[in-house]
Amino acid sequence: MEEKERKTQDQINKELREEWDKLEFATQEVRAGEDPYPSTNNSLRVPIYATKSYVYPTMTDMLKHHYFYSRTENPTLYALDKKLATLHEGEDAISVASGMGAIHLACSSILQKRLKRIKPHKIGKFLPQTNSEKIPNFVVHKNQYTGTYRLFLNLYPQMGFMPRIVDLRDINALKKAIDSDTRFIFFETPANPSIDVIDIEKCADLIHEVNGKCIVDNTFASPALQKPLQLGADIVIESLTKYINGHGDAMGGVIVGPKNDLLNIRYFWLELEGQVMSPFSAWLILRGCRTLSIRMDKHSSTAMQIAEFLENHPKVAKVIYPGLNSHPAHEVAKKQMSNFGGMIGFELNSMEESYSFIDNLKTIKIGVSLGDTTSLMEYTSIMTGIDLASWEKKLMEMSDTHFRFSVGLEDPQDLIIDLEQALNKI
Template sequence: MHINTKFIHGGISEDKTTGAVSVPIYQTSTYRQNGLGQPKEYEYSRSGNPTRHALEELIADLEGGVQGFAFGSGLAGIHTVLSLFAPGSHIILGDDVYGGTFRIIDKVFVKNGLEYTIVDTSNLANIEENIQENTKAIYVESPSNPLLKITDIQAVAELAKKHNLLTLVDNTFATPYLQRPLELGADIVLHSGTKYLGGHSDVVSGLVTTNNQELASEIGFLQNAVGGILGPQDSWLTQRGIKTLGIRMEAHQKNAQAVAEYLENHEAVEKVFYPGLASHAGHELAKKQMSGFGGMVSFELKNEAKTAEFVEALKIFTLAESLGGVESLVEVPSIMTHASIPKDKREAAGIKDGLVRLSVGIEYVDDLLADVKQALDKVGK
């Protein structure tokens, strides 16, 4: 079945009780039992809800997992996955991951005994030389947030298996439409469902899946025990968003390619980060492991002092955190999404104070280009 068909008919796409073509919102906290000691599929909505279950089955189907898990946010999903590791465990972490991912590891899990090393995961040698006796996992974003670095997921997974490690991949930027890490050898895939999967800036959610049944059982236990589950209303919204993911991603990446090419040729722009450009260091690898380049573009102005003036001059691109919605957004990672990362660590990873990140929406491309042009014209060279 083609992925576009799976978006609509994958997982549980209709209600088994009524035949409704959209799984209803089961807005309930508990369920009537048949009798003492007679287990039912659903007993309490923290442990299971039909609307959430439909979404969980869908993400597993789309990514090739054995079981899916839906959470109240992407970070709730990350928290649950990181809870797999005992105190004293060490993980290798990509050097320009989402700021919230860094924060939960550095400020929450380190207190509980987790250790980590920041590494440029796009360089396999860097990963291998930082593997320690207590290393348990390699955590990768590809494309990364916000520098759009491309990591060879298959090579990392092979290295991880050689050392008996888990490979964790945040697939938020690519989505299952463009990249399926489990097929490349990863063990666990994570998503902020808030972003492209939901797609309309109206829901906060997180999704996790794995193709390892033992890991699925452990994650399922933690999901129920920790309790950061996704409610039925937001589960329904996320599943509804996924139905149009394919056509939205085509529009996102078509527009992003045009914006990236325009920026690369503008005299006021120092550097553009977009894997769809031949100048991008990961361009060839992206072509190999992805079916497209996505809707995220980052860039630096030649005059860093003009960064605020540029973003505030934009009219269609809205200055806001988040990404992946139908509308175009702009942000400055150093003071917004990645502000929790210390300045020295940000700069070591290449996240400069003047870096601008665009989430290119699905508006008419000429309007987006005109908006970027008029903002660049205001700041000059």
């Protein structure tokens, strides 16, 4: 009886997913994970389940249910997981406390197999074997978010794993970098802050030849513009803090991928590391998801107008936007993205001009992060790049006059007027 009821619940979930899969993307954004939902009091919205425990009348009832403790499962987060898995066309998803949390959980789970219960006298066997010739390695693109860079280059080597930094715009460089000890390849596309575009399909094909996994950080595109799992990636990461929530008022991350990999992440890594998302944040992010594609369309069309304006401005030395013909990987972007997003990179001619420009902005706010309704300008090497040594900036080709512009949802003309008056003052 018990087994039969469990199967019935699994069957219901499977059937719901089949229904959501039949819908168009904009309808999925609104309905997947939420409609139908076993709601309380006929509430249209999924409630915020602010609880740590789930209680049952009998032990037998408890064993029949999915919910035990909110560090690993919560009904508000469940709705968000199902929505994001549907939007990415992935088997399942796990929402966690931040984008960094998602990256660390996903990568750790691949580098370090789930350890069986270790007897104390055998612990030494599991310590990093740093002098072994068979050190597990992973390949990362040379440009990425500085937090991710520090995780890969500062923390993982001390845990016994070896990063290989490669320019993934060059597929032959990737070919040379991988071997049978390569556990995964990780890249953002478009990448932060350089706006490099990497060919997902080609990278995934290559890493699969050595049985490694392809992990893509899709934060700059979101599933509204790009679906890496459909291009051959194994796992996709999003910082939900950015476009998916979209309103700059909550933090979160998600891992989307195969059910079995995610079970290991949820019940081993998440359980032990505790990077759990609050149900309040999940509720806000569910709200953000419902308008994702219309926001991404607007971000993209405004960014295109601004990129063209900047490209034609005499005080601007260089513009990097995937939608411009001048972007070195414009053709790759056209192949794998349905639109080009809201992130623009550009360079001025000197640090003096750069300081003057940013200090003269009025409508556009100076601030880190991205994917907000509000336009945010970042002077890259002085803001998120502040902790990087000069050799690291050189490795990332981060110029001292580079700006990363997260184009918001304001009227494009107001943004152009603001950029123009600030450029005219330098």
